[in-house]
Amino acid sequence: MLQRCISAEWLKLRHSHIWIILMVLPVFSILIGGANYCFNQSVLTNGWYSLWTQVSLFYGEFFLPVLIAICCAYVCRLEHMNKNWNALMTAPISPWCVFLSKLFIVGVLILTVQIFFLTLYLCAGRLVGLPQQFPAETFGWIFRGWVASVTVSAVQLGLSIRIRSFAVPIGISICAVFIGLGMYVAKVGMLFPYSLLTIGMGVLSQESLTSIEKTLFYMMNIIFIVLVCVISIRHLKKADVIA
Amino acid sequence: MSVISLEFFKLRHKRLFLMVTLLISVEIAWAFISVGMSISRNPGMVGWKDIIMTLASMNSLFLPIIAAVVVSRICDMEHKGNTWKLLLSACVKRSHIYAAKYICACLLLFYAGILQVLASVLFGAANAFEQPLPFSLLMRFLGGTMVTNIVVISLQQWVSLAVKNQSFALCLGMIGAFIGMTADLFPSVVRSLFVWSYYTGLCPVTYSYTGHSTVFAIRTIETSVTAVIVFIGALVYVVGSIRVSRQEI
Numbered sequence: 013m014l015q016r017c018i019s020a021e022w023l024k025l026r027h028s029h030i031w032i033i034l035m036v037l038p039v040f041s042i043l044i045g046g047a048n049y050c051f052n053q054s055v056l057t058n059g060w061y062s063l064w065t066q067v068s069l070f071y072g073e074f075f076l077p078v079l080i081a082i083c084c085a086y087v088c089r090l091e092h093m094n095k096n097w098n099a100l101m102t103a104p105i106s107p108w109c110v111f112l113s114k115l116f117i118v119g120v121l122i123l124t125v126q127i128f129f130l131t132l133y134l135c136a137g138r139l140v141g142l143p144q145q146f147p148a149e150t151f152g153w154i155f156r157g158w159v160a161s162v163t164v165s166a167v168q169l170g171l172s173i174r175i176r177s178f179a180v181p182i183g184i185s186i187c188a189v190f191i192g193l194g195m196y197v198a199k200v201g202m203l204f205p206y207s208l209l210t211i212g213m214g215v216l217s218q219e220s221l222t223s224i225e226k227t228l229f230y231m232m233n234i235i236f237i238v239l240v241c242v243i244s245i246r247h248l249k250k251a252d253v254i255a
Numbered sequence: 256m257s258v259i260s261l262e263f264f265k266l267r268h269k270r271l272f273l274m275v276t277l278l279i280s281v282e283i284a285w286a287f288i289s290v291g292m293s294i295s296r297n298p299g300m301v302g303w304k305d306i307i308m309t310l311a312s313m314n315s316l317f318l319p320i321i322a323a324v325v326v327s328r329i330c331d332m333e334h335k336g337n338t339w340k341l342l343l344s345a346c347v348k349r350s351h352i353y354a355a356k357y358i359c360a361c362l363l364l365f366y367a368g369i370l371q372v373l374a375s376v377l378f379g380a381a382n383a384f385e386q387p388l389p390f391s392l393l394m395r396f397l398g399g400t401m402v403t404n405i406v407v408i409s410l411q412q413w414v415s416l417a418v419k420n421q422s423f424a425l426c427l428g429m430i431g432a433f434i435g436m437t438a439d440l441f442p443s444v445v446r447s448l449f450v451w452s453y454y455t456g457l458c459p460v461t462y463s464y465t466g467h468s469t470v471f472a473i474r475t476i477e478t479s480v481t482a483v484i485v486f487i488g489a490l491v492y493v494v495g496s497i498r499v500s501r502q503e504i
Contacts, residue, residue, distance in 0.1 A: 033426040044437045086422045178421045179324040187281045
């Protein structure tokens with residue numbers, strides 16, 4: 013059933029041109045970050061790591077959460093239109109299939125964005141003439157960034173299912189980003205999904221996470237994903253949809 | 256006038272004022288935490304100029320996204336409710352609806368600007384700044400922010416009404432915020448090409464780095480620059496209005 017729900021969700025994305033939105037942000041991040049790196053090479057002397065700070069700072073800290081919010085709002089947009097929630101909830105599909113299929117689709121879209129961002133980072137590094145070997149940590153940052161993105165996606169999906177407006181969940185994500193930044197600075201970032209993205213992508217600190225920190229990071233992500241999924245699916249089961 | 260009041264009537268249950276207040280409160284809180292930290296590091300050295308410049312920098316990130324969200328909500332209700340035909344059958348010109356929505360969005364963003372100014376005054380009073388309240392500086396800051404807002408809103412409204420899928424409009428807002436935030440890194444010629452860079456570009460306070468410290472200074476914004484920005488805003492508005500009015504429903 014879940015597989016068929018995922019196919020249906022995939023079908024809904026046809027002709028949506030959402031790929032344009034997904035591709036634009038990494039391109040902008042790399043262009044601006046790369047240009048800034050080129051102009052300030054006298055200060056930014058740590059090769060690939062310095063380039064990462066430039067390209068990932070605004071992308072990972074501010075704009076990836078907004079992009080996730082846009083994707084989540086988009087996959088719920090069709091349901092909020094033309095009383096489609098009624099049609100969906102009366103179909104013989106369990107609410108958890110509805111929620112998980114949407115989460116899966118957003119996860120795949122964000123994974124594509126992360127891989128595209130990694131490819132652009134690699135190309136930018138080669139273009140600016142970075143001689144050293146490509147740092148293996150980057151794969152870890154991209155993967156952990158994606159794991160945290162799935163957590164943020166679960167939260168945003170829960171909001172987008174409840175809130176009919178397309179724009180409001182995106183506004184909420186901006187507020188959450190700043191709360192997350194505050195919690196990261198206060199060293200309690202592991203307790204907030206939006207701070208997990210900062211930690212996972214190594215946006216503000218490129219120091220490797222210790223194995224305990226990594227375990228805690230993955231544990232917190234799993235806890236948040238399970239918790240948010242349970243709350244959102246319960247809401248879908250218990251509360252009447254507003255079509 | 257009645258069309259504008261009708262726009263506000265349609266928004267009465269959408270809690271748009273509350274949303275703008277919440278978003279701008281986060282921005283103000285973040286800016287004041289930053290200025291507060293500067294005060295604790297350099298007591299007596301921080302003043303009104305620091306607050307204004309910090310708010311202008313934060314505006315580059317927040318206001319394009321707030322404008323995108325506000326305009327999207329105002330325009331999307333017609334797409335979602337499929338109300339265009341209903342509106343036109345009430346003998347209202349599409350250009351009037353376009354203008355009413357534009358004014359409505361501008362007023363909401365003006366409200367956000369007023370909140371920033373009031374919060375700045377309260378913050379200055381709470382920290383007992385030595386300098387007197389720079390009323391004209393605050394008004395010039397508000398004016399510069401609003402001039403940039405009117406161009407950004409005209410651009411957002413065009414996209415929000417022309418493309419039903421609001422993710423494009425919000426993506427534009429996000430790109431605008433990205434460019435606005437990083438604009439100070441660009442050479443001045445490149446910077447001047449992007450409208451989102453004028454949140455700091457039309458700010459009456461500027462800064463420069465001397466050694467390890469940042470020095471804030473008051474500057475005069477040339478009238479010609481403001482006039483060009485207003486002209487661009489008017490141009491985008493007129494073209495957008497004509498294009499949307501001719502669009503098939």
